[in-house]
Amino acid sequence: MDHEVFHVHDPRTLKAVAHPLRVLLLGELRTNGPATATELAGRLGESSGSTSYHLRQLVRYGFVEADPGQRDRRERRWRAIHRFTAWSDVEMAATAEGREAAAFLRRRQLEKLTADVENFERERDLWSEAWAEAAGMSDLVVRLSPATVTYLYERMSAMLLEAAERDRDDPDARPVAVLLAAHPRRDPAAGHG
Structure with missing residues (x-):
């Protein structure tokens, strides 16, 4: 590609x-x-x-x-x-x-x-x-800013591509679906948005 x-x-x-x-x-x-x-x-x-x-x-x-x-x-x-x-x-x-x-x-x-x-x-x-x-799967809930979530998406994507390249010729490697999702939850004490 x-x-x-x-x-x-x-x-x-x-x-x-x-x-x-x-x-x-x-x-x-x-x-x-x-x-x-x-x-x-x-x-x-x-x-x-x-x-x-x-x-x-x-x-x-x-x-x-x-x-x-x-x-x-x-x-x-x-x-x-x-x-x-x-x-x-x-x-x-x-x-x-x-x-x-x-x-x-x-x-x-x-x-x-x-x-x-x-x-x-x-x-x-x-x-x-x-x-x-x-x-x-994992379902950690942590406090993050929008900028940090964006950084995590970018960093995780880069890490996944690096890992895929490393395992490209490994006979044990298989297609693996990796879904990264981050959605804020309402915090009644802090408001939202």
Whole structure:
């Protein structure tokens, strides 16, 4: 992928990816690399006509492109351009379209996390003891400022990318979903905002 993060500023662009099939297609390309519309259709249980249409929409809005390393001129392979999509919630909140798209993508992240946790729990006995011990969640509640939360997001993202690079060729490495979430809680004594 050419760029790490696609910073979306236009609500229409965010809305374009905030479609159930498009977000799945983009996720597949980011996770598993370049693929044809037909391959993606098979993985997702969709028609190739549907995946072709939605891939063209992702191309139109700058999320996906034709893979320059095509294996065969007869097949069109697509690839994600960026590893991540980011946006400003304040910027998106300026329009109903932006608020709706951002809310959809946040819900999608939660749905994906829930599915990953449920799949792991169902398959726990199939994983090694090392993976069974390493997998999990934490729910620490600490007092932080907005600036520190922003710093933590940036630092954690950098650390995760460094760790992924370190483990790139490790035969024990597997795709791991890491979700970092931070939401303030109301503090009746201190007010909020």
